[in-house]
Amino acid sequence: MSKRFIKQTTAAVLLTTSVLSFSPAALGATNSAVDQAVNKTKAELNKATTHYVYPSLEEKLVSSSALYPVLNSTKKNYQAARKAVVTSKLSTSAKEAKLKEIDGLYSEKVSGGLVPYIDAYNYATEYLVPIMKELEAAQARNDFAAVDTAYHKLSYQLKGRTAILYRFSGKAARDLLLERYKKPADAKRDEMMVPVTIHMSLVKINDLLDAGKKAEAKKEFGEVEALLDRLPTAASNSFIKALLDEVAKVKVAVGEATATPQQKLDEKVGTLVKALNASQFDNITAATGASNSLIIVVKKDVGVVDFLGKGFYESFIKELGLTKVNGLDPTSKEAATFIASKFPVGTDSLEDLKGQTITLPITVNNGADLTVDFTILFQ
Template sequence: MGKKFSKTVKLAGAAAIAASALAAVNPAQADAASAVENLVLKAEQNKVPLIRATSVDYDADAVTQPWALYNKAKIDYAAAKAAVNKLSGKQKVQLSARLDTVKLYIDRAAAYIDAISSGKKLLKATGEMEKYLEEGKMEEATAAYHKLSYEIKKQAIILYRVYGQSTRQAILDTYKAPAEDAKFQALYLVSIHIELDRYEAALEKEDFDQVVKHDKNVNEWLEYVDNQELYDLLSDRYREIIASYTDGLEDVAEIGFYEDAYYVTGLPGMTAYDMIGFFDSEGNELFIDGVENDFIIKDDKGYFTDLGSLAPAYEKDGLKETGPVKIQLFDRETNELVLEETIEVKDGTQLYSLEKGKIVNTEGKDAAYTVTGQTYQFTPSEAMTLNGDIIGEEEGEELKLDQFPGITFKSSDVTKFVVNASGKITPVAPGKADLIVTWNEMEYKLPIEVKSASAVSEFGLASGKTKILLSGDTDFDSLIDAGSFTAKDQYGNEADLKGVNAQLFTSQESVFTASGENITVKGKDGDTASLIVKINGIVKSIPVALDKTAPVLEGAADQSAVNQAVTVSTKAADVASVSAAKNGTAITGYTLATPLTDEGMYEVTAIDFAGNKSVLKFEIDKTAPALTVSGTADAPVITASEALYYKDSAGKLTAIKSAELDETQANALFTYTGAGKLKSATVNADQHKWSFATEGTVTGDTVLYDDEELFDKAGNKLAGSVKATFTGTAWVLSTQ
């Protein structure tokens, strides 16, 4: 040892002498290098403050911009960068790399500051739009709405540059989310304002197709306006537009109910005037407002008010009963009866028109197109009722053909497909044609494309896969089910390999053999070969490796008990799926990174891509066992809630074993104090019981165990000592 120590001293001394000599050769250069490194260190010291000031996981609040820290960091960086640029060689490269890291955090801080500035622009644009809406200035609000839409798209680019998922989300929640919410709230208000402009322009041009379209949109969208003041503002403008283009009574030559007129139940917005028409001398319908022109409505059921709107009892839900109602129209000034008719009220839930339909294949799945050699069925998907409700829009609403009695089907081109009376479609040749569906004297057209029979035109390993892993015998369908392959037909659509005529071959029979579509594994773990697959004349060589080793799960010993949280992990890189159950119930969304913290019996399963499976079972138990005492004066019994353990000399938990102890053995393990004495003891490990036989027990006698600290299987400590005391009537227990 002495020689080695001496040699070490000599080596250290030599190094010190060499260092001194180097400094002596060029002291100015050494001092300069040290000064530059100090500048780099100073720049690096800004890293942590910048991180804390720009991350909501630390001090950031997504509102405050840390300008002072940012500017200081930039100045320190610039000074260090300028100094480093004057160096050369290895030291310049090393210090430049360190400064690149500093620059990264400065850039992240800049992105955070810029995002807040952009966010403030969004809040300002949002406030301007909401202010105009509150003031009822719809023209200005509409312009502000479009400006806000532009700002959201523009500023979002900057907001998404913020580093860190939690900080970025906080920025988005603070600025982008409120702006998008305000935009959504204003959508119908702005849309109605724009639609009213179009409505007025269409009336001016007498483009009545567009008039009907815009009128329908305005009335539908008004239903989504919750702000009463803005609802009234837009409704008033709507009525003013109508009034300015409404015909006058002097043009009316005839007033009457429409042919086949009827009212319906369940339509809250219905009016008596809905079924009354005003016509000129040439039979053209005029736009006449009955209320504005002093007409009065009366009916024999009390359904309508004088103004023609539904009576208060029916305002909310519409009419409730079917049957006839007599409607009268009077001139308010003369009280002259102008029109009288008995009109039927029909059940509004009855289907009125077929709105949409689709075709399904023989498996009942929706088909985007048809293929020759197969058959398809038309099925209705949406229909409108008499009261205007659409059936089929909501999840769970289904329509069936038998709800449309008298429905008929026709192909616009029988050379492309034919259809029978029940809506069954048989493709004939590739091309396009319409399926014409007629019901209730109304036509619905469904375009149908016919393609040649689908065939696999290309296939290979699924995306992300480089080979197939096999742990045992399998077959082609099982490999398909495992997602090993991808395939396309001649149209570029995904093709199903199930059911195709596939021929399998092997490149190495010592690894696996192929017979028909079955694969039999012959080799050992790690062996490789190729699976040759032939489909429709296409041949592919697929790499195969044998993997018979299941993933090893770590974090707890199998069948063990622990008293702390467990995070299960594995070093295996080919885990395909993991799952976990607690007390027999699956844990939703479990991953290997999920800590398991609650008490219970756990079972974690991992399966690799070859199908090898590992199961790790363990218990998390954080509760120390409980003790109770029972028995008579001469026969006390101490019972634990679970098996008890002590730690051996190596610190390993060791289960207490069953034993029959005579007087000497019992008194060696337990201490009896008092007038009586301990005669024997029985340790029953299976039942977790200590049973004692005492003699002459009197009040105050005790039995004490303090030989070893006691634990349960998970390591939860019970006590360092256990003492039972006789009170004269019963034994009581205390632990320390």
């Protein structure tokens, strides 16, 4: 067989194959594969929002972590379908029609549904929830400064960032997300608005008093008094009760009332804290807590006897105006024995006292006798 014949035969086969590839049968097979990819993607895209909408109809919110696999799969198959269309042998108009169809569905179901739902869920759980917990924890421990800080964080979020909670399709899921996260946050902000305003005014008043501006302080206190009727009842709210105690102290400070023995003791505790932090700064940091209490943060492990005998107990007696401990002379051996009995067995050093609370019945006299159970919390 001649080389010329072989070349002619090969050329004929290649030509035939090329022609057949453009035949209706061949094109039909190619188009069918593209249609299958497109239809599969359309079905997946149409289901994208159902993964969070259907559960919401049963009052269930789907977590973002449960939806990421759905999102990743949908994106992958959508991109594969687009590629199949673009690289197919379809006409330009047919390609454009199919791309428009799946692009429109992707925009509606993924860009306008699944993705913004995930963003909204993440925002609610990663921003609103932690701030709410921070605010409630500060409120529970009557930490006014921390309440102010958390309140302003929450207000900032609610004022400018919660639009993200409205951007996804699916009314049932949107309403449920708002009910679970935004409405409680709105309610907490409304609840704390007046207490925070009052506390901020009290801080301002104290600053004015420190600067010798008593007239301005009195004027500011008048604004505080105008807000008191808007506070929740203190009967079942320890935070409001503590805030009203602060108001009462400031009222005395601005000269609008005479200090009660309890208010005088509270003021003395503040003086004690300053004295301890000046003399015991290597060993501890002292801080005020609720009325009739003192917080000791242990910095250095020293013996309990050394701690009590080298400055602490002397300052405790002097700064508080202490006259009795459990009805005993605070400097007597009997008082020392009683105090020792209040410490847990086996306690030798401050490190052993971390997490412990010591309660002492004491009597102070700052113009009149006052007997209270005074607690010292070691941290």
